[in-house]
Amino acid sequence: MTQAQCPFCAIINGEDPSARVVYQDQNVTAFFPLVPATRGHTLVVPNRHVVEHADLTAAESRQLGESVRRAARGVRAAVSPDGMNIIQSTGAAATQTVPHVHFHVVPRWHHDRVELRWPDTEAEGQVEQDATLELVRSVLPGPSEDVSPEDRRQHLSFIQAVVTRMSQASSSSKSWLLPIVTITYGYAVTKEQLWVAMLGIAAVAIFGLLDANYLKQERAFRKLYDKVAAGGDIPSFSLNPALAGPAGSKINYWPDWEDIRSWAVAPIYGPLLVVGVSIAIWAHCR
Structure with a gap:
């Protein structure tokens, strides 16, 4: 919803x-x-x-x-x-x-229509309860700190630096891919080499996934930035983007479908894949 x-x-x-x-x-x-x-x-x-x-x-x-x-x-x-x-x-x-x-x-009120019942038996045995106790203690956040405005500004600058690096890495991946595609696709057309076209297609797919991952990490750090800026329960100077997600979430470096079909990825790498596949089919038929 x-x-x-x-x-x-x-x-x-x-x-x-x-x-x-x-x-x-x-x-x-x-x-x-x-x-x-x-x-x-x-x-x-x-x-x-x-x-x-x-x-x-x-x-x-x-x-x-x-x-x-x-x-x-x-x-x-x-x-x-x-x-x-x-x-x-x-x-x-x-x-x-x-x-x-x-x-x-x-x-x-006594004898009202609301019924709230707790089980009569324990959910875990004594040994399991001790193990669960240690697990909860190990991940329990510490007390909230009163962060100074200067510390928060510095924390935000660190996060922004990571966001900037992700954005620059995305631009670099596109810059590196362009000559690779030009050479492989061009060679495949002039020499009618199917395997060279396939090499170009593989390069587009790899760089596309890499770029989608950069976008995913950039979005995650932007959420971390927003939560720190709003005064959320983020440890001082932490750069763990998982802390800005739902409770218990973990960092996942594999791009999601949302990242792959974003305007920064699909409209760029999609046409290049279509061109590569078309060249490969043409070279194969020749």
Whole structure:
């Protein structure tokens, strides 16, 4: 679901006249869900479209946490429940139906219609729990640091330098490919050599994949740049673009289809491949 299709974004932008908005500021919006589970059931969401809770910036997380506390206090004062659930679900497996981070503030009464059950048995044995404990500890991010503006500017300059290198490498690959294609395709035509045409086609494919990879890395570092600029939870001076992706993501150096068919790759390498294949077919028929 894109931001344009998100029903929560429609409420945030004032595009849903039926929405019952509890309050809204420049960072957070609170409103009643379409089908409240109990009286006073309230959703609290960040105004920025964020799919997973782990992808919130540190500032957004603090703003959202304070707004959830504020909503809970207001709901408690308004409807005087016997208890309250504060629920945040991420992913379809955790029953998230709208891919926009949200907290449920659910007032509870004895014998109400809401059922929340936890399993009676443990999910792992003692040995497995110890192993999981060590794994979680090993990847748990450290406390957020108060980064000085100068350090952030320097961090951004490092990331921008990588983006610039990726862009220059992309231009260089195109510059190197042009004489190779000219020589191989030209020789294949004048000498009617199929294998030389195939060599040119292979060069175009290799340089195309290389260029698509440069584009992929450039996009990844641009996302890292944006997250650092927004004050996200990125360790100081880190150049790991995976930290700007979804939680648990890893660096993948193989270009995606989106990178291959981009305007910077497909319109350039695609015609060269077509020309090479045409020359190869012509040379073979001769």
